Every structure is written in C-alpha cells, then in structure tokens.
Amino acid sequence: MISLPKATTHRVAPWIRRIYSAVLGAVGIALLVQGAQLAAIGGSLYYVLAGAAIGISAFWLWLGESRGAWLYTAMLLATAAWAIWEVGLDGWGLLVRLATFVVLGIPLLAKSIRGDKHFNPRLLGMEGTSLIAVGAAAAVLIGIGLHALRADREDPLMKLGTLDRAPRALPQPLAQIIQGDWPHFGNDRGGTRFSPLEQITPQNVDKLEVAWEADIGPADPKVPSALQVTPINIDDALYVCNGRNTILGLDAETGRERWRFDMTREEPPSGKPCRGVAYYQVSQATGMCSKRIFAGNQSGDLFAVDAETGKACADFGVEGRVRLRDGMGDVPRGYHYVSSAPQVIRGKVVVGGAIMDGQFWGEPTGVIRAFDAITGQLAWAFDPGRPPGTTPALGEAFAPATPNSWAPISADEELGLVYLPIGNATPDFYGAQRRPFDEEVSSSVIALDAETGGLRWRFQTTHHDIWDYDVPSQPTLVDLPTPQGLKKALIQPTKRGEIFVIDRTTGEPIKTVEELPVPQEGAAPGERLSPTQPFSTAMPSFRPPKLRESDMWGLTPFDHMICRKQFRQSRYEGTLTPVGLGGPTIFDPGYSGGFNWGSVSINVDRGILVANWMRLPSRVEMLTRADASAQGFARFDGSKGQGSGQHPQDNTPFAARPSAFLSPLGMPCPAPPWGLLTAVDLVSGRVIWSQAIGTGRDTGPFGIESRLPITMGVPMSGGSITTRSGLVFIGATAERTFRAFDVTTGEELWHARLPAAGVATPMTYLSKSSGRQFVVIAAGGRPGMVTRLNTKIVAFALPNNTP
Numbered sequence: 042m043i044s045l046p047k048a049t050t051h052r053v054a055p056w057i058r059r060i061y062s063a064v065l066g067a068v069g070i071a072l073l074v075q076g077a078q079l080a081a082i083g084g085s086l087y088y089v090l091a092g093a094a095i096g097i098s099a100f101w102l103w104l105g106e107s108r109g110a111w112l113y114t115a116m117l118l119a120t121a122a123w124a125i126w127e128v129g130l131d132g133w134g135l136l137v138r139l140a141t142f143v144v145l146g147i148p149l150l151a152k153s154i155r156g157d158k159h160f161n162p163r164l165l166g167m168e169g170t171s172l173i174a175v176g177a178a179a180a181v182l183i184g185i186g187l188h189a190l191r192a193d194r195e196d197p198l199m200k201l202g203t204l205d206r207a208p209r210a211l212p213q214p215l216a217q218i219i220q221g222d223w224p225h226f227g228n229d230r231g232g233t234r235f236s237p238l239e240q241i242t243p244q245n246v247d248k249l250e251v252a253w254e255a256d257i258g259p260a261d262p263k264v265p266s267a268l269q270v271t272p273i274n275i276d277d278a279l280y281v282c283n284g285r286n287t288i289l290g291l292d293a294e295t296g297r298e299r300w301r302f303d304m305t306r307e308e309p310p311s312g313k314p315c316r317g318v319a320y321y322q323v324s325q326a327t328g329m330c331s332k333r334i335f336a337g338n339q340s341g342d343l344f345a346v347d348a349e350t351g352k353a354c355a356d357f358g359v360e361g362r363v364r365l366r367d368g369m370g371d372v373p374r375g376y377h378y379v380s381s382a383p384q385v386i387r388g389k390v391v392v393g394g395a396i397m398d399g400q401f402w403g404e405p406t407g408v409i410r411a412f413d414a415i416t417g418q419l420a421w422a423f424d425p426g427r428p429p430g431t432t433p434a435l436g437e438a439f440a441p442a443t444p445n446s447w448a449p450i451s452a453d454e455e456l457g458l459v460y461l462p463i464g465n466a467t468p469d470f471y472g473a474q475r476r477p478f479d480e481e482v483s484s485s486v487i488a489l490d491a492e493t494g495g496l497r498w499r500f501q502t503t504h505h506d507i508w509d510y511d512v513p514s515q516p517t518l519v520d521l522p523t524p525q526g527l528k529k530a531l532i533q534p535t536k537r538g539e540i541f542v543i544d545r546t547t548g549e550p551i552k553t554v555e556e557l558p559v560p561q562e563g564a565a566p567g568e569r570l571s572p573t574q575p576f577s578t579a580m581p582s583f584r585p586p587k588l589r590e591s592d593m594w595g596l597t598p599f600d601h602m603i604c605r606k607q608f609r610q611s612r613y614e615g616t617l618t619p620v621g622l623g624g625p626t627i628f629d630p631g632y633s634g635g636f637n638w639g640s641v642s643i644n645v646d647r648g649i650l651v652a653n654w655m656r657l658p659s660r661v662e663m664l665t666r667a668d669a670s671a672q673g674f675a676r677f678d679g680s681k682g683q684g685s686g687q688h689p690q691d692n693t694p695f696a697a698r699p700s701a702f703l704s705p706l707g708m709p710c711p712a713p714p715w716g717l718l719t720a721v722d723l724v725s726g727r728v729i730w731s732q733a734i735g736t737g738r739d740t741g742p743f744g745i746e747s748r749l750p751i752t753m754g755v756p757m758s759g760g761s762i763t764t765r766s767g768l769v770f771i772g773a774t775a776e777r778t779f780r781a782f783d784v785t786t787g788e789e790l791w792h793a794r795l796p797a798a799g800v801a802t803p804m805t806y807l808s809k810s811s812g813r814q815f816v817v818i819a820a821g822g823r824p825g826m827v828t829r830l831n832t833k834i835v836a837f838a839l840p841n842n843t844p
Contacts, residue, residue, distance in 0.1 A: 268821020337379020375679020714754020
C-alpha cells in the first residue's frame with residue numbers, strides 16, 4: 042500500500058479500527074441486499090459485487106489484515122471503470138458513483154486502520170503506489186473504451202447539428218409595441234417577449250443594480266402562494282396582481298404603491314397564481330375608466346378597474362365585476378379560476394380558466410368567453426360541446442368536463458384571430474369517457490374569430506392525451522421567411538418538448554410535422570390510444586434521449602440504487618408510454634414539461650428563439666377504484682392551493698397518483714442537468730447554443746439549501762425576455778438569482794441575488810420621468826418547488842450617468 046509519512050502512521054486504538062470495519066460492513070451488507078433486489082428485476086449487478094467486496098474488506102480489516110484495504114482499493118478501481126463505462130466523463134454521473142466510496146476509503150490511508158498483518162501482492166514486479174497508479178490508469182482506459190462502445194443514442198436536441206452561419210433577422214413589424222412600454226403580458230399581443238430597448242447592453246449590463254423593491258403582499262403563511270406575475274407598463278405606471286386576489290398600480294420610477302384593488306368577494310383567497318393583467322384604452326374617451334385594467338380572481342370573476350385610481354369601473358358588468366361562473370353549473374369552491382392575463386382584441390376581453398386537475402369526470406366546463414371591454418356583456422362563447430354561436434338558456438349550463446385554456450392567450454389584431462393553448466379534457470390520465478367534441482380540441486392550439494368566437498382552425502399537439510400534456514405555453518407570433526415566401530407563423534412550445542411552427546392564418550405546419558408510431562401496450566382497460574403522434578421533425582426536439590437505468594442519479598449510492606430500482610419497477614417504453622395498471626408509468630418529459638407557461642422569447646432582430654426547458658420525468662401510478670377507496674383517495678379541497686398528489690378521478694373506473702420521479706432524498710432521479718437554456722436559429726431550425734442554468738445553492742435534499750454554487754441546471758418555472766441590444770434576461774430557476782446572457786453566444790454576463798426565486802417572466806421598460814431602462818422581475822418563490830417565499834417585485838437599472 043501507499044507509504045505515508047511517519048507523522049501520519051501513528052497507531053490508533055483497535056476499537057477505532059473495529060468501529061470503522063463495522064461501518065464498512067454495514068455499508069457492504071446494505072449494498073449487497075439492495076443490490077440483489079435490483080439484480081432480481083433485471084438491474085445492474087454492480088451493487089451485488091461492490092457490496093460483497095466491501096463486506097469482505099470489512100471482515101479482513103476487523104481481523105487486522107491489510108488485504109482488506111487492498112480489496113477495497115481494487116473495488117474502488119473497478120468502480121471507476123464501471124462508472125466511466127456508464128456515464129463517460131460526465132462529472133455529475135461520476136460524482137454519485139465514486140464520491141461516497143472515496144470518502145469512505147480515506148481512513149485506509151492510516152496504517153493502523155489498514156491492519157498489522159501485512160499483505161502485499163506483486164504484479165509484474167510492481168507493488169504499492171506504482172500498482173495503484175497503473176490500476177487507476179487501466180480503470181480509466183477500460184471505462185472510456187467500454188463507454189465508447191455503448192454511447193449509441195442520439196440526443197434529439199442536437200439532431201439537426203449546430204449553426205454554421207449568423208441568424209437572420211425576422212421581418213417582424215414592431216408597430217404594435219409602444220416604444221419603451223411593456224403593454225401586454227408578452228410585451229406584444231403575439232408574446233414575443235422582445236423589447237426594442239438598447240440602453241442596457243452586453244457591455245454595461247454588469248453595472249446593473251437594484252433600483253427599487255415593491256412589496257405587493259401581504260403574505261399569508263396559512264395560504265402559501267407563488268408570485269408568478271409579469272407586470273405591464275403603461276406610461277408612468279406598472280400594473281400587477283398577486284395570489285391574494287389583489288391588483289396594484291405602482292409608480293414606474295420608484296415602485297411606490299399608488300393604489301390596490303381587492304378582488305375578493307364571497308370566497309377568501311386560496312393562493313392560486315395570478316400571472317398578469319390586461320390593459321385597454323377606450324377609443325377617444327377621457328376621464329374615469331377611459332383606461333382600464335382587467336384581471337381575474339381565484340373564484341371565477343373578471344374585474345375592470347380604472348388604471349389611474351384603481352376604482353371599479355361601474356359600467357362594466359355589475360360594479361366592475363362579471364361572474365364567470367354564470368352558466369357553468371355547479372362549480373365546487375376553487376375548481377375554476379383565472380390564472381393568466383386576459384387578452385384584449387377588437388374591443389373584447391377574452392378569458393379562459395384553470396380547472397382543478399384529476400378530481401372527477403364532470404368537472405367545470407372549459408368554455409372560453411369574450412366580453413365587451415366597456416359593458417362587460419357576453420360577446421361570444423366557445424364551447425365545443427354546444428353548437429357554434431349558442432349559449433345556455435336559463436337553467437342550462439355549458440358542457441361540463443370540456444378542455445380548458447388556462448395559459449396566456451395571444452391575438453393578431455389585423456387577422457382578427459385570437460389564439461388559445463388548450464388543455465386535455467379531465468381527468469388527465471384516463472380518457473375513455475371523452476366525447477368526440479372533447480377529442481377535437483383537446484391538447485391543441487386553436488384560432489377563434491375575435492368577432493364571433495367561431496373556430497377557424499385547430500392544430501392538435503397530442504392525440505388523445507392521457508399524460509397531462511395540455512398545452513401550457515403562450516403561442517408566439519412572428520413573420521417567418523420560408524422557401525415559399527414570408528409566412529405569418531405561430532410558434533407553439535409544448536410539455537412534450539416539441540416546438541410546432543404553424544401558419545397562424547390556416548393552422549397548417551410551416552416546418553415539417555410527421556405522425557410517428559408510439560408505444561401501444563399497457564394502457565388501462567377500456568382506454569383507447571392513438572397509434573401515432575405528431576413530431577416536429579424540422580425543429581430541435583427538447584425531449585431527452587430515451588431513459589436508461591444508467592441515467593439514474595442520487596446524492597449517495599443508496600438513493601442512486603433506489604432510483605434504479607424504481608426505474609426497473611416502472612413501465613417505460615420511451616416517449617408517450619401509455620399510463621396503465623401493472624406498476625407506475627414513467628413519462629419523459631414529465632407533466633411539468635418540457636415547456637410550461639413561461640413559453641419562449643424571440644429576438645426578432647436576429648431571428649433567435651430562446652427556450653428555457655426542463656428534463657424532469659413524471660411517475661404516475663394508476664389504481665383501481667377499489668384500491669383508491671381503500672387508500673382513502675378523496676377530492677381535493679379547492680380552497681387550499683392548486684392540487685395534491687392524489688387524483689381520485691371520480692366517476693371513472695380508475696384513480697391516479699402522479700408525482701415527480703424523485704429519490705428518497707427528494708432529488709430528481711435522472712442525472713442533472715434538469716433545467717436548460719437553449720438558443721435556436723428560427724429560420725434554419727438549428728441550435729446555436731445550449732447550457733444548464735441554475736446552481737444548487739438554494740436547493741437540496743428534503744428542501745434543505747445546499748449552499749453549493751455549482752451549476753447543475755435546476756428546476757424552473759417562468760420565462761425569458763430578449764432585447765434589441767442582444768441580451769437575454771431570465772430568473773425562472775429555483776435558485777434565487779436573476780441573470781443576463783448574450784443572446785448570440787450564451788455567455789452569462791451578469792447575475793444578482795433575489796429575496797426569493799424569480800419563478801416568473803421578467804419585463805423591461807423606459808421610465809418616462811428619468812429616461813432610464815428598468816428590468817423588473819417578481820421574486821416570490823413557489824411552494825411546489827420547495828423554495829423560500831416572498832412578495833417582492835424587484836427593479837434593476839444602471840446607475841445614473843452610466844455610459
């Protein structure tokens with residue numbers, strides 16, 4: 042073994058060696074037992090062999106024989122070869138496979154721990170240090186060679202290669218963007234999240250500092266809420282909402298609160314998100330409510346308030362309120378609410394609504410409605426379960442359990458079309474009871490006539506969706522050069538990780554979409570499946586490669602091994618494996634995405650799409666009705682947030698228990714990165730750059746902050762914005778950090794700490810009073826991501842006189 046300096050070879054009491062041996066033996070036995078269970082279900086034999094080797098090493102060390110140390114060293118070298126064979130030189134993959142065993146072997150550097158009964162094998166005349174060095178080199182070379190033989194899968198993200206030329210500017214007119222303002226949730230009605238401002242540049246962004254903070258609370262520890270709002274800016278004011286049923290007007294220069302309006306009526310706040318408000322100016326009108334702010338609350342009401350004073354607009358509905366539950370039949374408390382900003386087009390306020398997931402067949406309708414922006418009178422309703430242009434008579438209701446639209450809405454004022462991302466019909470994981478009109482629009486993006494509400498076209502992103510792959514992202518509208526000429530395009534990101542590029546006038550694909558076969562075995566009895574699903578084959582797929590057991594991860598060998606067991610015990614045949622009985626089902630990406638409500642941002646000057654997305658599989662267990670009843674499945678109380686881990690799916694034969702695919706320590710089972718930021722040339726469809734985003738400093742096992750500022754790509758919620766100067770601003774991650782990147786290279790240029798995670802989409806505007814450009818983000822955290830919570834809006838700007 043290695044000869045150590047005399048100062049480190051002092052004797053230790055035999056009982057210390059015995060304690061160490063006992064610990065080592067316990068580790069070996071645990072690995073052996075758990076490893077045997079893994080091997081019995083077809084998993085890796087490594088843990089059986091490693092456990093046996095460690096157990097024998099412990100026995101010899103107990104007896105004071107140094108051969109125990111030699112066997113442990115051999116096990117460690119073999120582990121290195123195995124680790125490299127499985128994951129190559131990936132740092133996170135090697136860490137989980139090697140770190141614990143290296144740390145566990147450190148005491149063997151002490152001669153008294155190794156034992157007095159010397160055992161020194163010879164190989165080719167070598168011994169001690171030389172033998173270990175040669176063994177280590179051999180382990181690395183063997184591992185690299187074997188890994189090269191098994192590295193046989195393609196990453197869908199990179200299948201189209203990397204960019205070989207500069208991106209091309211899009212001929213996107215910016216007339217709809219008021220210079221310096223941010224008047225809509227996505228800046229323009231088409232949700233590009235692009236700003237023409239250039240005051241903050243790649244050269245000076247590192248000088249950004251906090252200009253002001255605004256607390257839009259109060260917080261309520263009994264009803265925790267995420268702050269996911271993107272403010273809008275009109276003239277010298279910002280307008281925001283929060284998870285406490287409140288709309289606020291803030292001074293754009295100082296963040297000072299000007300007014301607040303409480304939308305709470307019959308029901309107290311439940312903590313559900315409010316991601317934005319909408320603005321409308323009544324043509325040629327002045328005075329009270331000539332400028333209006335629209336927002337929805339958590340009990341299904343739409344409000345209009347005066348932008349100047351925050352007082353209700355008395356001519357809108359009844360005292361500024363329209364009851365969205367009218368015509369919806371019986372709506373349990375909290376089972377219908379407005380989570381995203383309304384969209385205003387041609388004098389009408391268009392609004393959908395969120396529905397509580399997975400509780401029962403027959404949940405509230407997903408009807409989409411438009412109201413006159415002045416009077417609040419119903420202009421039209423789109424209900425796929427009713428004849429076009431009709432509304433329920435007195436005593437009737439819109440069709441229950443139809444697909445809903447909860448995500449941000451886009452519109453094209455010129456074409457007179459409003460574009461809505463549509464969810465899947467409830468319940469999420471069992472669709473045998475869905476009706477033909479449900480199937481027509483479920484998990485689609487649809488275009489409705491802004492004047493009549495008539496369906497112009499629909500594009501379905503997932504057929505007969507039983508994976509909760511509802512469309513969560515705002516459709517993004519750009520004008521796109523193609524070989525056939527300029528096309529009015531709609532870009533639709535999905536939870537599946539597919540980005541569809543379609544003609545927003547017709548709904549036909551602009552970039553190739555292919556119907557490809559998907560797994561057909563294992564669905565629940567009575568379920569029907571689509572034999573094919575649409576894949577956007579001319580755009581990068583933000584869908585991870587097919588999972589393997591070797592992709593599992595953990596902080597220790599034990600939770601790593603348990604994740605491998607969970608993988609082997611689950612049903613998984615690749616993307617879109619049907620959810621069914623016979624064990625939990627894994628699907629990847631999970632039902633959080635891929636993409637979610639943060640959508641994408643577009644630098645129209647450069648033709649670059651910026652996407653923040655996740656690699657987080659879900660694991661769903663389906664239960665019979667009898668098993669669900671025996672386990673106490675019950676409907677969720679809608680007054681307490683957005684949902685729970687139980688989906689009783691009442692009025693169907695089956696219940697479901699969905700969850701993220703996590704280790705016993707609460708960490709994702711697949712290896713990092715889990716959150717990534719990627720730039721794509723929209724014209725060619727090629728990836729420009731891609732990288733993990735977010736460090737692990739504010740997250741960790743059981744929600745405990747690790748304090749490790751190491752980039753690993755953490756889970757996220759929210760989106761990015763781009764600017765004409767070539768910057769990307771994004772918070773989104775579970776880390777309490779706001780960042781700026783160079784849009785062409787992906788280089789991180791600046792970051793700042795936030796009071797809580799910025800799980801929202803930022804915005805930027807030019808102050809009318811000072812002429813300074815501000816960048817603003819909501820820093821509120823999110824309960825579901827186990828992050829610190831807060832109620833702050835934070836604004837950054839350059840110091841005065843910055844060049």
